[in-house]
Amino acid sequence: MNSLFRKMPVRLQKFLLGYSGTSLATGLQVILLPWIALTVVDLPALQLGWVQASVLLPNLVFLLFGGALADRRDPALVSTLACIGLALCHTALLLYYALHMISLPVLIAYGVCLGVCSAFLQPSRDNLVQRSAHIEPGRASESRVQKAVTWMMLAQYGGQAVGMLLASRFDQWGLQTLLGVQVGVLLLAAAALFTLREGAGTVREVERRPHTLILDGLTQVWRHPVLRELTALMAFNGFVHIGVFLVVLPLLAEGYGRDAGYYATLQLAFVAGTVIATVTMLRRGQGPEPGRGVLMCLLYSAALLIAISLGPTQLGLILLCLCWGAVAAASAGLGRGIVQLLAPANYRSRIISIYQFALFGSAALGALAAGILSEYAAPLTTLLWAGILSFIAFALVALSGALRRVRVSDCSAKPGDDQVR
Template sequence: MPHRLQKFLLGYSGTSLATGLQVILLPWIALTVVDLPALQLGWVQASVLLPNLVFLLFGGALADRRDPATVSALACIGLVLCHTTLLLVYLLSMISLPILMLYGICLGICSAFLQPARDNLVQRSARQGGGQTSERRVQKTVTWMMLAQYGGQAVGMLLASRFEHWGLQALLLVQIGVLLLAATALISLRANGASRMTKEKITHSLILDGLSQAWRHPVLRELTALMAFNGFVHIGVFLVVLPLLAEDYGRGAGYYATLQLAFVAGTVIATVTMLRRGQGAEPGRGILMCLLYSAALLIAISLGPTKFGLILLCLCWGAVAAASAGLGRGIVQLLAPAEYRSRIISIYQFALFGSAALGALAAGVLSEYAAPLTTLLWAGILSLLAFALVALSGALRRVKITDSEV
């Protein structure tokens, strides 16, 4: 494995591990340390998501105009400052709802700058000897990146499960340490010369220019629309309906954790498989098949499987989700023009996660007036319709990857 790729994966896995810790720690702090009710817990969770969406497109524009290695490393330092401040506040016994919301807002802002800049380093990490890189090598680098992401998050969640034994102080110190290590690895990927980086002021016109570029390209336009659909229907349903199903099955939080771990295991299995076999010459067709498989899985779950059957279906769901995400991010890396890559990555992520928030709300409303299984059935039917529309359009279906250099 090239030395640059090793540094990239070290930095990526470190930031992902810290994210895995954060996903578990923040609600646990709210519930066990501050003793917040459910409604205020929702405010704390939203405080992380909403700034991310507001600043994500701006973060993409910044990474296109500055060295993305520097931007991502500085974002890691920003996260370190967030966690260090919370640690000090905790030691002073001053944690409260306003403090947690401010902490969440700062985390969201730093993440918005980290995500597109970090993903923009794929092409640089895939090169060997500073020369050109092939499309196949970019695809493989994206797969390595996905494995670092899912593996890092899984390790972070497992570490967070030791909350009651290790305490908040130790876990915050782990977050700070891995983020400092990640910042060191990412900053080492800086370009040798800064000639290609301009000092142009970051304005809304740069963001609009990125949106225009994504809209002009039929494949990127179709892929972004499909990711918005996936976020609204699939992620939204996953976030809301899965815990409701765990409650309906009468197995409580332990069973829900098992379903989550099954999903993560599926993502790791799919990513390792893609790493061994490659993403294929027609990744667009692969994304279409993942959409069809998702529809089948949603309809299967809506039929009310056994407790063990639901675990197996969640495993398959995670594998399909990881395959779709890996193929989609590979296409973006290959088709996005270099000068617009970070902006198009941020647009792709904005479509996915922005629609997920709306999808979770819609799934909650539908599940309030109908059974969760009915929500899954409608999600499966909508997925079948989306599959038919994208297949008929053909832009994504016709994408072919060769061994040409990029």
């Protein structure tokens, strides 16, 4: 793996270092935020849902604007500024914690600020993958694009795994140390991404208003049956799967009577599954029919959710989280590969932002729904309903057929296209 990394273009190495740095900070955040809510502030399930949703809800407002901005300005510069913004958010909480006790309003304000910065980071950062790998839209082979996306995902999941390992030391190191690590890593990631910027010639469509750019991107997605169906499926995954994962998993960990280390272990098992699946795709490729793979991942997710709802042992829950992570990574990699291949260069950031808007915007609503349901019913009941709904979604998308029939050879986009074919 190290030899493969050294053989990469220098720009791709810098991109992956920056991407893994932002992911490491995210891995820390995934553990720290809910654990602060449950153990430091002692919040119930419903309020935990609000805290988790506070990070995701800004996606409903800012993510599409983030995609439009990255298409108008150099995405390397946009992602750099977003990293600096995230570092400032963690610095503010660090200073506040040194002087005051953290409360629910402070956590929600912190989560909202993180969500705003992340909404501008995600589409701009993902748009850099083809530039960093020296891939010219319309000229590169589809397999090369898929491989670049898989490397990007490996950097993401590997960085998150390291962040979660650090977060598992919460009880020994304390919150202040871990927040300081987040700040330092994000500043290093900002420096790496800043080196990828290009000249003023990358500015596109400056004279057009943001809402017009967003509408153009939505039109592109709507016109293409595969993108339309994939986006709808991602909205379902965000609402049902991510929403449940964010709220129910920490509740299960607390219900087992374990500390932050066990919750971090569950998260690490999930991320370990994502790394295993991503390395497998890197070696074997994503296959000629990625849409069919996305559908099968939905079916596997439904089975895993129902299995967890049966109340496994502590070790059993860790193993199921490992499998869940592998399925989630395969689904994400296949879906993002389709988006990278289908999106024309002039619309790429906007289509990426719409894809992520569907996923993370609905996840905010799903976290609220999971918090409400878990407040008045058992968390295991929430998982059972999520599994049943996933089976229904699988049947509906399979019958529709657009995503099921898509082939990699059909996923070609040329720069300057006015519409996705």
